[in-house]
Amino acid sequence: MEVKNLVKIFGDFYALRSVSLQIAIGECVAIFGPNGAGKTTFLRILSAISRPTSGEIFIQGQRLSEAALSIHRQLGVIGHQSFLYDDLTAEENLLFYARLYDVPHPTNRIQEVLAEVGLRERGGDRVRAFSRGMQQRLAIARAMLHNPSLLFLDEPYTGLDQHAASMLTAWLSKLRSERRTIILVTHDLEQGLALADRVVIFLRGKVAWEKPAGEISRETLRQVYFDLVAGLHGGRL
Amino acid sequence: MSGLRKLFILVWKDLLAEFRAKEMLSSMLMFALIVVVVFNFTFDPGSGATKEAGPGILWVAFTFAGVLGLHRSLIHEVERGCLHGLMLAPVDRGVIFLGKAIGNAIFIFLIELPTFLLFSIFFNIDFWKGLDKLAVIFFLGTIGFAAVGTLLSAISVNTRTREIMLPILLFPIEVPVILSAVNATASALAGQNWNAISGWLKILAGFDLIFLLVCFVTFEYVLEE
Numbered sequence: 001m002e003v004k005n006l007v008k009i010f011g012d013f014y015a016l017r018s019v020s021l022q023i024a025i026g027e028c029v030a031i032f033g034p035n036g037a038g039k040t041t042f043l044r045i046l047s048a049i050s051r052p053t054s055g056e057i058f059i060q061g062q063r064l065s066e067a068a069l070s071i072h073r074q075l076g077v078i079g080h081q082s083f084l085y086d087d088l089t090a091e092e093n094l095l096f097y098a099r100l101y102d103v104p105h106p107t108n109r110i111q112e113v114l115a116e117v118g119l120r121e122r123g124g125d126r127v128r129a130f131s132r133g134m135q136q137r138l139a140i141a142r143a144m145l146h147n148p149s150l151l152f153l154d155e156p157y158t159g160l161d162q163h164a165a166s167m168l169t170a171w172l173s174k175l176r177s178e179r180r181t182i183i184l185v186t187h188d189l190e191q192g193l194a195l196a197d198r199v200v201i202f203l204r205g206k207v208a209w210e211k212p213a214g215e216i217s218r219e220t221l222r223q224v225y226f227d228l229v230a231g232l233h234g235g236r237l
Numbered sequence: 238m239s240g241l242r243k244l245f246i247l248v249w250k251d252l253l254a255e256f257r258a259k260e261m262l263s264s265m266l267m268f269a270l271i272v273v274v275v276f277n278f279t280f281d282p283g284s285g286a287t288k289e290a291g292p293g294i295l296w297v298a299f300t301f302a303g304v305l306g307l308h309r310s311l312i313h314e315v316e317r318g319c320l321h322g323l324m325l326a327p328v329d330r331g332v333i334f335l336g337k338a339i340g341n342a343i344f345i346f347l348i349e350l351p352t353f354l355l356f357s358i359f360f361n362i363d364f365w366k367g368l369d370k371l372a373v374i375f376f377l378g379t380i381g382f383a384a385v386g387t388l389l390s391a392i393s394v395n396t397r398t399r400e401i402m403l404p405i406l407l408f409p410i411e412v413p414v415i416l417s418a419v420n421a422t423a424s425a426l427a428g429q430n431w432n433a434i435s436g437w438l439k440i441l442a443g444f445d446l447i448f449l450l451v452c453f454v455t456f457e458y459v460l461e462e
Binding site for chain 2: 088
C-alpha cells in the first residue's frame, strides 16, 4: 500500500497535510496520535469512504479511486461504530453483509464467526438487546465474515470487556501470523507496540515520527509520544 | 446480475428492519390519516370545493408523510454507522441509492393505500372508474418523490437542522411532481379518460427518468462528502 502526499481540507481546516506512507503486504502498522491528529480521517480516506482533497493511494498496485470495489472485497474494517442494524438479529445482520460480500455458504460461515466471537447462542437475538461489548464482538464477526486480507481497525478495543479484549488480541495475533496487512489506530501505546511491526505517530495531520516496533522499547515510545504531544501544546500537557 | 441481487438484498434489509420496528410506517400512516381527518372537518363531503381541493389534500398527506419516512430511513443508517458499512461493502453506490429509494417508495405506497381509502370514504368519492389511472399516477408520483427524497435526505442527514433541511430542499425540486400528480389525480377522480391525463403522466415519467439517473450518478459524491 502506498500513500502519496495525502491532503484533506475541511473548509479552512487541514485534517491531513501531505501524508506519505508505505505499508508492505503482511505488515501491521500501529498509528498513534492525540485526538484531532487526523488518524480517523486517514483511515476513512484509505477505506474510500471519504475523498482526499489531493494525493494518491495505491493498494496492491491499483489506484484506490479506480478500484474501490475490488479493494473493498478484501477489506475488513472495525470502527468506532458497529455498522449493525438494531432491529435485525445477529444472524440477519451477518447474513446481510455476507450476501453483500458474496460470501460462499453464508449460513455455515455465519455460524463459524459467531462461534469465534462467542455469540453462537445469541445469534437469533436482536442487536438492540446486546451490550456494548457484545455489539463490538459482533462487529468483529462482521469484519471477519469475508476473510479479508486487509484490515483497518480504528480503536477496536473501545467498549470491550476483558474477555472480549483478550479475544480481539488473540484474533489480531492470528491475523498477524497469517501475514494479513493491518492498520491499527489506537491510543493504547503498549497494546499497539505489542501488536505492530511499525509504529507511526500522527500530529496535526502529519506523520510526525515512525519507527520499526522492534527497534523501540515501551518506555522510549511513551517518552517520544509525550514529548511530541507536549511540543504540540507548547510544553504543557 | 450481481448488482440486481444486491439491490434485492438492500431492499430486503430495509423491509425486514421496518417490519420489525414498525416505527417509520406507523408514524407515516398516522400523520397521513390525521391530515385527511383534519381536512374532512373543513369541507362538506361531496361539495364542489371538496372535488377541487381533494387531490391537493391527498398529495399533501402523501408527501408530508413521505418526508417523515425519508428522514427516518437515513437516520437509521447513520445511527450505528451502517451507512459506512454499506459504503465499505463491494456494492456500487448507485445500487445503494436504488435500494434505499425503492425501499422508501414501497413504504410510501403502503401508506398511500389506506390513506386513499379513508379519503374516499370521508370525501364521498367514487374512485372505482379511475382506479387504473390512479394506480399509474400514484406509482409515477411516488417514484419521483422517493428518488429525489432519498438523495436529499442523504445530504440533510449530516446537517444540524436535518428535520427542517429535508423539506426545504425537497419541496421546491418536487414542484413538477406534485403539480402533475395533483392535476392528474383531479382528472382521474373526475372520470376523465387517459388522453386528459397523458400530458401530466408524461411530465411525471420524464421527471422520474431524469432524476433517477441524476440521483444514481450523484449519490456516490453525496455519500463521500
